[in-house]
Amino acid sequence: MRSSVLRSVKTLAKPAGARGYSSESVPDRKVAVLGAAGGIGQPLALLMKLNPLVSRLALYDIANTPGVAADVGHINTRSEVAGYMGNDQLGQALEDSDVVIIPAGVPRKPGMTRDDLFNINAGIVKDLCSAIAKYCPNAIVNMISNPVNSTVPIAAEVFKKAGTYNEKKLFGVTTLDVVRAKTFYAGKANVNVAEVNVPVVGGHAGITILPLFSQATPKANLADEDIKALTKRTQDGGTEVVEAKAGKGSATLSMAYAGAIFADACLKGLNGVPDVVECSFVQSTVTELPFFASKLVLLSLLCGSYAGAIFADACLKGLNGVPDVVECSFVQSTVTELPFFASKVRLGKNGVEEVLGLGPLSDFEQEGLEKLKPELKASIEKGVKFANA
Ligand SMILES: NC(=O)c1ccc[n+]([C@@H]2O[C@H](COP(=O)([O-])OP(=O)(O)OC[C@H]3O[C@@H](n4cnc5c(N)ncnc54)[C@H](O)[C@@H]3O)[C@@H](O)[C@H]2O)c1
Numbered sequence: 001m002r003s004s005v006l007r008s009v010k011t012l013a014k015p016a017g018a019r020g021y022s023s024e025s026v027p028d029r030k031v032a033v034l035g036a037a038g039g040i041g042q043p044l045a046l047l048m049k050l051n052p053l054v055s056r057l058a059l060y061d062i063a064n065t066p067g068v069a070a071d072v073g074h075i076n077t078r079s080e081v082a083g084y085m086g087n088d089q090l091g092q093a094l095e096d097s098d099v100v101i102i103p104a105g106v107p108r109k110p111g112m113t114r115d116d117l118f119n120i121n122a123g124i125v126k127d128l129c130s131a132i133a134k135y136c137p138n139a140i141v142n143m144i145s146n147p148v149n150s151t152v153p154i155a156a157e158v159f160k161k162a163g164t165y166n167e168k169k170l171f172g173v174t175t176l177d178v179v180r181a182k183t184f185y186a187g188k189a190n191v192n193v194a195e196v197n198v199p200v201v202g203g204h205a206g207i208t209i210l211p212l213f214s215q216a217t218p219k220a221n222l223a224d225e226d227i228k229a230l231t232k233r234t235q236d237g238g239t240e241v242v243e244a245k246a247g248k249g250s251a252t253l254s255m256a257y258a259g260a261i262f263a264d265a266c267l268k269g270l271n272g273v274p275d276v277v278e279c280s281f282v283q284s285t286v287t288e289l290p291f292f293a294s295k296l297v298l299l300s301l302l303c304g305s306y307a308g309a310i311f312a313d314a315c316l317k318g319l320n321g322v323p324d325v326v327e328c329s330f331v332q333s334t335v336t337e338l339p340f341f342a343s344k345v346r347l348g349k350n351g352v353e354e355v356l357g358l359g360p361l362s363d364f365e366q367e368g369l370e371k372l373k374p375e376l377k378a379s380i381e382k383g384v385k386f387a388n389a
């Protein structure tokens, strides 16, 4: 135990980066954090500084970034850190970025909904995305600023107008919902939290957050009442923190942790690491066609019963709760009828490699799915309308 701790401390203490990072196989990657001096921005900057996949870390805010950058920059890990402050330096902060993480904007106070942040944050996000379109149009964007259900559609519209929209590279960060669902489930089911997986789908506000505890692993025989309570606690997790902080903001530390996990997954995907799957709020159309055929289905026409048997076996495994059963198939090619939706996403060299479906839902989850759609639809439309006004 002690030696593994020492080993990891030693790893962190290696001389840095472009300046001497030992692994030849790790490509250079620039990450920019916009809103880097904030409650989320500072611990997120720290966690990204600890990430060996990052070679350059750009910390941008409208105030206080010189101090944050000087502080974080003294940590002896791979990346070179630079601070940028004010609109004049935004372009420089963004240039050559592979991943841009946006936690810029105001947080909630008790009694507010995330949608109450729209009036201020929509404008901030719109301006920042215009700059992204100009200075790093090919970057992956991780949107943290609330209301995510509207800020992601705003970003999409800004990029469309600029002619730079790539639906595979725009992500609403919903990882904190997954982090919470895992924590709460592990506590209730009395299982090792490190082994827990729970997909969380839908959006990132109240009832639009839909944890799929029926798909949680390791399996636990929880009563319906327990599942209902876990679902409600996950949906209200943000409010729980806002109330506990009593006017001093919303989740920052757990969000920085979640944001760092998601950015790390994006970097791994970019670097070609296989099978990187995270939940995220993305454009959920797989193709522009309502139905889409695939290799294996064509194969089944040729090879008849053999391929058919493989596919039926995969379906049975899925029904039985075997995790990560993935096959090509001719299916309706959107997750729901909504243009954006959080679901499991496979990340790759181009961002979204594959939007995975919802999988089998319990009756309770199916009910939750139908209930969330009108609210999520309205939030998406609000964002689109704002961006095009
Ligand atoms: N997606 C999620 O799960 C999740 C979780 C927690 C918080 N949030 C959201 O993240 C946002 C930030 O929360 P916080 O607690 O860090 O807030 P904060 O007020 O502590 O920090 C926000 C930072 O953004 C900066 N900022 C404001 N306008 C900017 C601009 N135009 N360009 C660059 N930076 C700008 C501020 O100067 C500040 O440093 C909020 O909207 C909050 O609701 C989302």
Ligand SMILES: O=C(O)C[C@H](O)C(=O)O
Binding pocket: 107, 108, 114, 146, 176, 237, 238, 239, 241, 242, 250, 251
């Ligand atoms: O709840 C909030 O306002 C912040 C964030 O969206 C969260 O889920 O913690």
